[in-house]
Amino acid sequence: MIKPIYAMWILFTFLGLQNLAVRAETITVDLSEATVLTLQANPDLAVAMRGREIESGQQLQAASRPNPTLSGQVQDLRSQNRVTTIAISQQLETADKRDKRMVAAGAAFDIAEVDIHIAQAEISAKTYAAFYQVLAAQQAQKLAQELLEIATTTKDTTTKRVLAGKISPVEETKAKVAEASLKIDLANSNQQLAISKQRLASLWAKSEGQTDYVVVGELENLKELPKQSELMAQLADSPRLKKAALAIQEKQAISNIELSKQTPDVTVSLGAQRNEELGGITQAMIGLSIPIPVFDKNQGNLLSAKAREYQSIDEKTALENQLQTELKDAYSRRQLQVEASNMYKQDILQGAQSAYEAARKGFEYGKFSFLEVLDAQRTLFQAKMQFIQTLTMAHLAEADIQRILGRTNLKETP
Numbered sequence: 311m312i313k314p315i316y317a318m319w320i321l322f323t324f325l326g327l328q329n330l331a332v333r334a335e336t337i338t339v340d341l342s343e344a345t346v347l348t349l350q351a352n353p354d355l356a357v358a359m360r361g362r363e364i365e366s367g368q369q370l371q372a373a374s375r376p377n378p379t380l381s382g383q384v385q386d387l388r389s390q391n392r393v394t395t396i397a398i399s400q401q402l403e404t405a406d407k408r409d410k411r412m413v414a415a416g417a418a419f420d421i422a423e424v425d426i427h428i429a430q431a432e433i434s435a436k437t438y439a440a441f442y443q444v445l446a447a448q449q450a451q452k453l454a455q456e457l458l459e460i461a462t463t464t465k466d467t468t469t470k471r472v473l474a475g476k477i478s479p480v481e482e483t484k485a486k487v488a489e490a491s492l493k494i495d496l497a498n499s500n501q502q503l504a505i506s507k508q509r510l511a512s513l514w515a516k517s518e519g520q521t522d523y524v525v526v527g528e529l530e531n532l533k534e535l536p537k538q539s540e541l542m543a544q545l546a547d548s549p550r551l552k553k554a555a556l557a558i559q560e561k562q563a564i565s566n567i568e569l570s571k572q573t574p575d576v577t578v579s580l581g582a583q584r585n586e587e588l589g590g591i592t593q594a595m596i597g598l599s600i601p602i603p604v605f606d607k608n609q610g611n612l613l614s615a616k617a618r619e620y621q622s623i624d625e626k627t628a629l630e631n632q633l634q635t636e637l638k639d640a641y642s643r644r645q646l647q648v649e650a651s652n653m654y655k656q657d658i659l660q661g662a663q664s665a666y667e668a669a670r671k672g673f674e675y676g677k678f679s680f681l682e683v684l685d686a687q688r689t690l691f692q693a694k695m696q697f698i699q700t701l702t703m704a705h706l707a708e709a710d711i712q713r714i715l716g717r718t719n720l721k722e723t724p
Contacts, residue, residue, distance in 0.1 A: 337523040341441050344525070347514040348437045349430060358429040362422040365415070372415035375408065376401040381581075390586055397581025397595055405570035414563035421556045427549040427716060433513065435713035440510040442705035444525045446698050447506040451499040453698070457691050458496050461489040464670070464683065488684050529701045530655075532648055535708070538641045541715065545633055549716040554626035561619040568612040574601040637714050644707035647700050654697040662686075662693040 339347075349355060378400045385393040465485035472482045507523065535541070545551065579597035584590060669686035672678035 338526050339523050340526050341438065344441050344510065344514075345434055345437050348433050351514045352433050355426070355429045355433055358422075358426045361425055362419070365419040365422040369412070369415040369419050372411040373408070376403065376575075392586045393583065394586075395581060395583045395595065397579045397597065399577055399579035399597070399599075402576045402578060404575055405573040407567065407570045407575075410563060410566045410570055414560055414567060417556055417560035417563055421553055421560060424549050424553040424556060428553065431549060431716035432713060435709045437510070437513055438712060439706050439709035440506070440513060441525055441527070442529065442702060442709075444503070444506040444510050445527050445529050446702040447499070447503040448525065449529060449698050450695060451496070451503045453691070453694055454492065454496040454499040457687070458489070458492040460687065461485070461492045464687075465489050484681065484684065488687075529698065529705075530651070532651065532701070532704055532708075535641075535644070535711070538638065541637060541641065541711065542634065544715055544717075545630075545637060548633065548714065550633065551626070551630060554622070554629050557622045558619065558626060561615070561622045565612070565615040565619050568608060568615040571608040571611070572603065574603055576600050633714055637711065640707050640710035640714065644704050644711065647704035647707060651697065651700045651704060654693065654700060658693050659697060662690040666690045 378398055380398050381396075383395040385395075465482070465488070468482045468485040472479050510525075511523075577597075577599040579595070579599070581595040581597075582592055583595055584592045666683075666686040666689070669678050669683045672682075
């Protein structure tokens with residue numbers, strides 16, 4: 311019979327192995343899944359949505375009319391001479407003030423709506439850039455691992471040839487140094503991969519311990535973009551320029567509000583007055599109150615509102631020029647990196663690979679020294695790493711284009 315203590319130990323061991331098996335499962339994430347995760351949990355998007363809720367409340371408040379006022383007054387506390395007055399007053403807005411407030415609040419709400427689209431585009435662009443940085447780091451780590459395996463094999467071959475007396479022990483020392491150097495490169499690649507994964511995971515609000523996943527995609531997948539002139543034409547539909555245009559409308563609506571305030575509102579009142587001195591007679595009261603705009607004509611607020619209106623127009627022009635410059639720069643950078651990647655793929659990588667294979671085989675047959683093999687290996691490694699970096703820079707430039715245009719798919723028409 312199994313004792314309870316041993317049964318408990320077996321149970322905990324089984325549960326621990328199950329937990330390890332779950333942890334051993336590798337989670338794969340593609341670009342679309344990473345984008346969905348980010349849009350669902352990113353706090354920046356939540357902030358933008360809260361902004362829409364705020365403006366929704368302001369829109370509701372702008373439609374409210376002034377509350378009536380109930381007032382009461384007693385003159386002379388002696389009962390035989392007392393005069394009691396009760397009245398209700400209502401402010402009547404003139405010059406369509408309420409309608410103009412609603413127009414301004416509607417423009418502010420539309421701006422909040424566009425802010426959500428801006429946040430979505432910013433988050434999508436950040437996810438796109440972070441995703442391909444992780445993908446590049448994975449390939450760099452894999453490359454470092456492969457080169458280390460090659461260096462280890464080369465070291466073993468060198469050791470055998472030294473033992474056979476075919477080459478000098480110095481060659482074995484060089485092989486060991488090369489292997490140790492590539493171990494350091496692999497450690498650096500592992501660290502860079504972990505940092506990249508953590509940066510991507512932080513976009514979906516998980517910044518700690520989120521390196522136990524693998525992204526899947528094609529780093530060399532650089533689709534042809536529309537022409538620069540076509541992208542420039544799409545710039546007018548970008549959320550940031552739409553927001554700037556809505557800001558002008560909002561400032562114009564605020565100017566109209568300030569202009570309407572130069573027309574004073576009218577307050578009417580209706581009530582009753584009971585006069586005990588006249589035998590308790592009750593008399594109806596009707597009142598009318600109109601401010602006289604002698605000293606305050608709201609000219610200062612109107613002047614400021616007009617200045618803000620013109621300022622928003624200038625800001626839209628400046629933003630348009632800025633986005634055009636950024637778009638041209640990002641497009642040029644991407645085209646340059648695409649051309650460079652094509653050169654690596656067609657010429658440089660093939661030449662470096664052929665040189666390394668020739669040097670390795672020549673070393674095995676005693677025609678080349680290990681130093682020549684090491685040099686060819688280093689050249690091949692640098693060429694592959696530069697190819698990965700070139701592809702990464704092309705994707706980062708494309709992420710900038712997406713951010714500027716406020717879109718996630720540059721192949722589709724807006």
